[in-house]
Amino acid sequence: MVAERYKTAFTLYPYEPVVAAQGGAVTRHPVVIIGGGPVGLALALDLGRRGTPALVLDDHEGAGLGSKAICFAKRTLDIATRLGAGAPMLEKGVVWNVGKVFYGDGKLFEFDLLPEEGHRNPAFINLQQPYFEKYLVDAIRVAQAQGAPIEIRGRNRVTSVTPATDRTTLEIETPDGPYRLEADWVVACDGARSPTRDMLGLSFDGRVFEDNFLIADVRMKADFPTERWFWFEPPFENAGQSALLHKQPDDIWRIDFQLGWDIDREAELEPDRIRARVDAMLSSQTGAVPEYSLEWTSIYTFQCRRMEHFRHGRIFFAGDSAHQVSPFGARGANSGVQDAENLAWKLDLVAKGQVSDTLLDTYASERAFAADENILNSSRATDFMTPKTEISQIFRNAVLDLAAHAPFARPLVNSGRLSVPCVYDGFPLFGEDALGGPDRTRPGSACCDAPVEDGFLLDHLDGRFTLLALGGDAPEVAADEGVDLHVVHLPRVSRELRDRYLGDAPSAIYLIRPDQHVVARWPEFDHARVREALEQSLGRTLT
Amino acid sequence: MSVMREPNIDDPDGFYQELLTAHNGLSKADSDALNARLILVLANHIGDRAVLRAALALAQSGPSET
Structure with a gap:
């Protein structure tokens, strides 16, 4: 039996009998993802589009009903757009810009987010999580039809996880009985109460x-x-x-x-x-x-709270299973989708044998850093909303009293700071900033969007390593850089692109990771330095 | 950046009197609230995080250290 723990809003992946559960052989899968929520689905879609087989196991048949994530931030929408799932989210979602803050009887102030121009996606949308999951599954179905090796098994509940040095063995319960499979890599995307974490006896x-x-x-x-x-x-x-x-x-x-x-x-x-x-x-x-x-x-x-390590040998934790925050600031699902994006390209390269698995350690270190930033922001908002001591109450109320007539106090009012991607400053996969360009696009940061002649910049950052040349001449890279390196040359630079990527420089070369984070940047193309940065970002210089 | 430790207020007695007068007749709770607002107003006026940090440290240090 696979008990129903909650009602589903949509049936997305109805149960189908698994051959192995009827006495078939134990099969080995490159990547098994436990949990078909936003994180597991985004990861499966990203891996599958890259050609690495992904099997998702979920103990229900679709998106759970109820109050879950409702706010999806730009970074998440940018990721969903890259994965081919963004358009329906944007169409269905509610975009808002005006917020009002009240204190007791009176209105304190009103703000208009005045979103920056020149991005495909808004700062965030409100959308019920079941829709978010549905659109990811729709994109998975499209990808499957184009040959992406993704499989989702509904009503398949993992009941035991046995790690070994060269594989992980999973026992799975289905309506037709149990079966067993083996995985090279397992990613637990099974939520804040992660049964996988419990089965492995890991603390949270x-x-x-x-x-x-x-x-x-x-x-x-x-x-x-x-x-x-x-x-x-x-x-x-x-x-x-x-x-x-x-x-x-x-x-x-x-x-x-x-x-x-x-x-x-x-x-x-x-x-x-x-x-x-x-x-x-x-x-x-x-x-x-x-x-x-x-x-x-x-x-x-x-x-x-968070796990101390997001990687345990061949098992990874992503999303709420690895870290949990208060809802203020919408940092739960949003950070989880970024976990998936961070892990997908690394796992893909390792599964294909192109790089050593030490690259996967950087998933754990980079995303633990992100989790800490999210927990910090979320805790600060919570402390403002619920002062824990008499003096913190006094200061909180002083801020609110002042905010009505003194604009300086308004930035101190904290009912949640909306999720933005962290910058991996100083992390080992990131290289030099020889350009000294705008701060917001320094190495470690997620690329912000900007208009380009045929649409938006992020459309060109399609999930491969990208060498982006702004202005100047097209760089000539060798056919084999040891990894698929995609060259994008934009000779004509829009005003927004200049403000966000060039600053005062006449031209620039950016090396960008598959997850759209900037690796390094230079004023002009230098083949040796690009190669060096690329090696670094593949983890080949890690010791 | 450090915070000023030397006298910087004209007519110190006059300032001190204004400070206390502002609290005249206030309950403890209202006085605490006034102080909190005042700290926030002054902190914003200073703005410089290094100065604010030095000010916090100076205020936190015991009488022997000041």
């Missing part, structure tokens, strides 16, 4: 925040503006310490109430009690309660 340490949040997803047709409203100490009855109103597709609004630590969970989940809170919130600005229905309610608590 960090900080538990003593707070409860009530989520209510309500459906209403009301003509509310598409804005993010956030209250500190909301004035409506029983609203708790903070409240958030945020729009999602399909006329769904996400409402969050911060209830504190000592609550009666069952009482708080009574529909009448929730409705009273929601009524008070929705009528607070207009005086009237619009018609709405409760679609989903739950109470959650959260932790900020």
